[in-house]
Amino acid sequence: MKLMIDYVRPYFGKMSIGLFIKFTGTIMDLLLPWILAYIIDNVIPLKNMNRIILWGIVMIICSILAVILNIVANRMASKVARDSTESLRHDLFKKITYLSANQLDTYGIPTLVSRLTTDTYNFNHTIGRMQRMGIRAPILLLGGIVITLTLDPVLTLVLIAIMPLIVATVYFVSKKGIPLFTQLQEEVDQLIQVVRENITGSRVIKALSKENYEQNRFMRINDTVVKAETTANMTMSVNSPLMNLFLNTGLTFVILVSAFRVNAGTTQPGVIVAFMSYFTIILNAMLSITRIFVLMSRGLASADRIQTVLETEADMLIEKKDEISTEQHIQFEQVSFSYYQGQKILNEISFSLKKGETLGIIGPTGSGKTTIIKLLMRLYDIDRGTIRINGKNIKSIPFEELHSLFGVAFQKDILFADTIAENINFGRDLPIDEIIRSTDFAQADEFIDSLNAGFEHRLSTKGANLSGGQKQRVIISRALAGEPDILILDDSSSALDYKTDAKLRNAINNHFHQTTTIIIAQRISSIRNADHILVLEEGNMVGYGTHDELMKINEGYREISQSQMGGDKVAG
Numbered sequence: 164m165k166l167m168i169d170y171v172r173p174y175f176g177k178m179s180i181g182l183f184i185k186f187t188g189t190i191m192d193l194l195l196p197w198i199l200a201y202i203i204d205n206v207i208p209l210k211n212m213n214r215i216i217l218w219g220i221v222m223i224i225c226s227i228l229a230v231i232l233n234i235v236a237n238r239m240a241s242k243v244a245r246d247s248t249e250s251l252r253h254d255l256f257k258k259i260t261y262l263s264a265n266q267l268d269t270y271g272i273p274t275l276v277s278r279l280t281t282d283t284y285n286f287n288h289t290i291g292r293m294q295r296m297g298i299r300a301p302i303l304l305l306g307g308i309v310i311t312l313t314l315d316p317v318l319t320l321v322l323i324a325i326m327p328l329i330v331a332t333v334y335f336v337s338k339k340g341i342p343l344f345t346q347l348q349e350e351v352d353q354l355i356q357v358v359r360e361n362i363t364g365s366r367v368i369k370a371l372s373k374e375n376y377e378q379n380r381f382m383r384i385n386d387t388v389v390k391a392e393t394t395a396n397m398t399m400s401v402n403s404p405l406m407n408l409f410l411n412t413g414l415t416f417v418i419l420v421s422a423f424r425v426n427a428g429t430t431q432p433g434v435i436v437a438f439m440s441y442f443t444i445i446l447n448a449m450l451s452i453t454r455i456f457v458l459m460s461r462g463l464a465s466a467d468r469i470q471t472v473l474e475t476e477a478d479m480l481i482e483k484k485d486e487i488s489t490e491q492h493i494q495f496e497q498v499s500f501s502y503y504q505g506q507k508i509l510n511e512i513s514f515s516l517k518k519g520e521t522l523g524i525i526g527p528t529g530s531g532k533t534t535i536i537k538l539l540m541r542l543y544d545i546d547r548g549t550i551r552i553n554g555k556n557i558k559s560i561p562f563e564e565l566h567s568l569f570g571v572a573f574q575k576d577i578l579f580a581d582t583i584a585e586n587i588n589f590g591r592d593l594p595i596d597e598i599i600r601s602t603d604f605a606q607a608d609e610f611i612d613s614l615n616a617g618f619e620h621r622l623s624t625k626g627a628n629l630s631g632g633q634k635q636r637v638i639i640s641r642a643l644a645g646e647p648d649i650l651i652l653d654d655s656s657s658a659l660d661y662k663t664d665a666k667l668r669n670a671i672n673n674h675f676h677q678t679t680t681i682i683i684a685q686r687i688s689s690i691r692n693a694d695h696i697l698v699l700e701e702g703n704m705v706g707y708g709t710h711d712e713l714m715k716i717n718e719g720y721r722e723i724s725q726s727q728m729g730g731d732k733v734a735g
């Protein structure tokens with residue numbers, strides 16, 4: 164609720180005007196049966212045609228005003244809902260952008276996607292509908308009761324007698340319904356996850372003819388969502404029929420009692436006609452109020468899920484200055500790390516690189532190579548040890564400053580649905596010459612020149628309209644552009660042939676003297692000329708030195724090298 168109030172607060176002024184207009188329109192609606200009763204009981208018996216026409220005109224004016232005022236108020240309500248949701252969605256997106264890698268792992272991407280889409284939609288729907296019905300329904304209900312009391316207090320008692328039943332029904336059904344909608348949203352998260360995996364992995368699914376398997380997987384989760392939705396809706400759907408039952412029973416009593424009262428001359432026929440209209444108005448108002456409760460159940464469940472993300476506190480703070488004087492550019496001092504407690508991924512890793520030096524990292528899959536990079540960029544905080552850049556503990560460097568030092572080509576990096584030039588530039592306002600130069604180094608120039616639109620060629624989402632090697636080259640160009648202080652190539656030459664890989668390494672050696680480079684590779688040829696090579700196995704440093712040193716002293720390294728000899732010769 165707090166979240167809703169917070170985001171609607173800037174529009175309180177506009178909302179108040181809208182609600183006042185709604186209020187006036189609703190009063191017009193409320194007046195109509197009363198005017199009708201007055202015409203039947205007091206104007207018609209006078210048999211004065213002019214007065215009848217006059218009161219008829221009053222009724223028409225009230226009806227038209229009611230329609231116009233309601234339309235204006237509804238439009239204003241939609242605007243308030245639209246604007247408050249826009250700023251909520253903006254804040255949520257911003258918050259998600261700044262969540263740490265650890266927090267992203269904890270939430271999971273699907274739930275964040277559904278909080279940003281379905282939950283903000285529910286928020287919008289709730290705010291909009293609440294303004295439209297939230298004031299109208301209670302006014303119709305209360306106003307209806309007050310007017311019926313003035314018309315005929317005895318008949319109104321019948322109506323009031325069934326009120327506690329209605330309130331109890333709304334209370335108990337809503338109490339059960341709210342948690343069911345929260346659960347439903349969690350099932351929807353799972354559904355999004357399956358859809359995401361299915362669409363991302365569509366190629367491999369087709370290649371392995373696993374369409375049926377995936378369809379079954381989707382059917383299972385879809386079934387669960389349907390069941391959760393059915394349970395939630397079934398619970399809430401008890402509301403309306405029960406209301407109808409109570410109110411129609413009340414109406415039957417009203418008709419019975421009014422028949423006696425008209426016969427006894429204690430009330431007039433016009434009053435009974437008006438009473439029936441008010442009874443319908445009150446019935447609809449009650450139904451609207453139950454709908455408001457359903458709506459609020461969903462809206463509050465969604466608002467809670469959004470609020471949890473918005474209130475997530477930063478788990479990686481910038482610590483106080485910690486700097487030593489050193490000629491090393493990058494230092495890992497006995498760094499240990501685990502993603503989860505008890506699952507050690509890196510153990511006492513130490514190495515140092517001077518500015519412009521190159522480190523090659525090699526090791527079996529899952530040995531922790533990429534994790535070293537993630538720690539250097541402070542995507543995760545280390546458990547023990549220290550990581551320094553230019554002598555500064557990275558925990559003391561503001562994130563923007565830290566990340567601006569890097570040019571990174573990750574293993575499975577992403578390309579966006581934009582031009583090749585913008586994919587390389589990536590919002591950095593680099594001069595076009597710099598972009599072209601980076602494609603020369605990354606050996607991407609040839610294929611870009613062959614495209615009709617060249618650098619303006621638009622990529623599909625994730626660069627789906629490029630080959631694996633072409634994608635890799637654009638990603639490497641992005642890492643090289645802007646001559647970063649630290650260049651990271653994480654297995655990024657895997658989709659390049661040996662010759663192109665060698666050309667890329669030559670370009671880096673010849674033109675990036677001031678850039679400290681870390682290359683993660685499966686092929687020894689990609690790192691054999693590196694100043695230092697780190698051999699990693701199950702998170703432990705099992706070798707460190709130059710290629711020649713490791714060939715002499717490290718059996719594991721020698722074995723890998725010998726098994727890749729053919730490739731090495733080609734690469735030169």
Ligand SMILES: Nc1ncnc2c1ncn2[C@@H]1O[C@H](COP(=O)(O)OP(=O)(O)OP(=O)(O)O)[C@@H](O)[C@H]1O
Binds near residue numbers: 534
């Ligand atoms: N976000 C994460 N949460 C939990 N565990 C993770 C996460 N990322 C990686 N791991 C685990 O950490 C270990 C090291 O992963 P890492 O990606 O560093 O390996 P790698 O040596 O780069 O592997 P590869 O050569 O296959 O890319 C693996 O066992 C992996 O399952």
